[in-house]
Amino acid sequence: DIQMTQSPSTLSASVGDRVTITCRASQRITTWLAWYQQKPGKPPNLLIYKTSSLESGVPSRFSGSGSGTEFTLTISSLHPDDFATFYCQQYDTYPWTFGQGTKVEIK
Amino acid sequence: EVQLLESGGGLVQPGGSLRLSCAASGFMFRSYAMNWVRQAPGKGLEWVSAINARGDSTYYVDSVKGRFTISRDNSDNTVFLQMSSLRAEDTALYYCALDPAPGAGDSWGQGTLVTVSS
Numbered sequence: 023d024i025q026m027t028q029s030p031s032t033l034s035a036s037v038g039d040r041v042t043i044t045c046r047a048s049q050r051i052t053t054w055l056a057w058y059q060q061k062p063g064k065p066p067n068l069l070i071y072k073t074s075s076l077e078s079g080v081p082s083r084f085s086g087s088g089s090g091t092e093f094t095l096t097i098s099s100l101h102p103d104d105f106a107t108f109y110c111q112q113y114d115t116y117p118w119t120f121g122q123g124t125k126v127e128i129k
Numbered sequence: 130e131v132q133l134l135e136s137g138g139g140l141v142q143p144g145g146s147l148r149l150s151c152a153a154s155g156f157m158f159r160s161y162a163m164n165w166v167r168q169a170p171g172k173g174l175e176w177v178s179a180i181n182a183r184g185d186s187t188y189y190v191d192s193v194k195g196r197f198t199i200s201r202d203n204s205d206n207t208v209f210l211q212m213s214s215l216r217a218e219d220t221a222l223y224y225c226a227l228d229p230a231p232g233a234g235d236s237w238g239q240g241t242l243v244t245v246s247s
Binding site for chain 1 (some may be wrong): 164166173174175176179188189190191224226228229230231232233234235236237238239240
């Protein structure tokens with residue numbers, strides 16, 4: 023199975039900060055990488071699919087990049103509504119796998 | 130608007146069975162693969178199973194192979210997860226989900242809670 027490792031596990035940041043979350047795959051996964059945001063008590067919400075494609079309705083401050091085994095989610099300027107847990111997911115090879123999550127907290 | 134509504138969860142004893150359902154609306158269900166994803170209390174997301182649009186290809190995480198069966202009824206826009214030989218570690222909130230693709234954004238339902246305990 024492909025293991026997905028996110029870093030950091032927790033991130034403390036302030037409104038307006040630029041934030042980067044990294045997701046590393048245990049083997050090459052081409053571009054089939056997605057990012058989700060989850061707020062407490064809510065289901066996940068798809069932000070990015072196919073590494074860098076922004077889902078409709080998602081603010082442009084979110085962006086994704088990467089290839090091969092290393093991928094990043096960047097929030098260009100953190101908004102109050104962005105404090106949540108973020109997950110990467112590879113959907114290149116079954117079984118699909120998620121990273122362990124990165125919790126973005128208020129500094 | 131894409132909507133997914135899960136049901137069928139509950140409290141079940143170890144070794145028991147449960148059948149989850151997910152009713153879909155707002156999109157051409159028969160054209161899309163579907164997935165089940167679970168989240169244990171306070172933990173991260175775990176992909177569990179997938180079924181293709183026609184229903185003739187299925188996929189599972191190793192920990193549920195031989196115990197869970199995914200199926201779908203394209204005439205009724207519903208996907209199912211039949212769970213048997215349930216274990217305490219299957220306790221989780223179970224979501225059905227579309228593949229990560231355009232339009233899947235906020236389509237996840239609220240999930241259905243499965244608790245395996247004696």
